[in-house]
Amino acid sequence: MSLPATPAPSAPTTAAPTQADLLDFVRRTAADRDLIASLPLDPEGRTWVRLEGPGGSEAWLIGWPPGTGTGWHDHADSVGAFLAASGELKENSLAARLPTDGWKTLELSEGVDRERRLTAGQGRAFGRHHVHEVLNESTTEHAVSVHAYYPPLPQIRRYSRTGQTLRLESVERPEDWQ
Numbered sequence: 344m345s346l347p348a349t350p351a352p353s354a355p356t357t358a359a360p361t362q363a364d365l366l367d368f369v370r371r372t373a374a375d376r377d378l379i380a381s382l383p384l385d386p387e388g389r390t391w392v393r394l395e396g397p398g399g400s401e402a403w404l405i406g407w408p409p410g411t412g413t414g415w416h417d418h419a420d421s422v423g424a425f426l427a428a429s430g431e432l433k434e435n436s437l438a439a440r441l442p443t444d445g446w447k448t449l450e451l452s453e454g455v456d457r458e459r460r461l462t463a464g465q466g467r468a469f470g471r472h473h474v475h476e477v478l479n480e481s482t483t484e485h486a487v488s489v490h491a492y493y494p495p496l497p498q499i500r501r502y503s504r505t506g507q508t509l510r511l512e513s514v515e516r517p518e519d520w521q
């Protein structure tokens with residue numbers, strides 16, 4: 344009896360994309376100026392175009408008019424990356440792991456806040472359970488960014504924040520934002 348044929352030694356296509364893969368994707372995508380310029384911009388609110396991410400990941404091109412933001416949210420078990428293609432974005436994030444379930448409000452300890460500014464061409468990757476809000480604080484300039492998540496987002500938990508108190512407001516599932 345003969346052994347089954349072994350697969351070709353180089354077949355990395357089924358591997359789950361890593362944070363580095365996603366960051367590489369958003370960087371390459373942001374360099375496609377025609378694609379970036381194709382995003383419709385609306386001064387009244389954010390705009391989105393869904394992209395094909397690498398390895399089955401979920402990807403988006405997002406336009407941010409001045410003064411818009413996401414509000415605090417997380418991405419459950421997905422890892423991700425995003426990068427400013429034009430304009431500048433501010434990210435506020437928490438250097439803390441939140442309990443996944445069973446709470447409505449949470450008192451954050453001092454010192455868990457992080458902030459960074461992403462100017463055009465700058466991005467970041469993040470791991471599972473990352474909690475953040477992203478804002479365009481400019482009063483005059485639109486920002487455009489590229490985002491990728493893997494696995495595709497199963498849910499987003501949204502929070503409000505008053506001082507150090509984080510309150511779970513809603514859980515959105517894909518059908519809510521399609």
Ligand SMILES: [Fe+2]
Nearest residue numbers: 416417418475
């Ligand atoms: Fe996010």
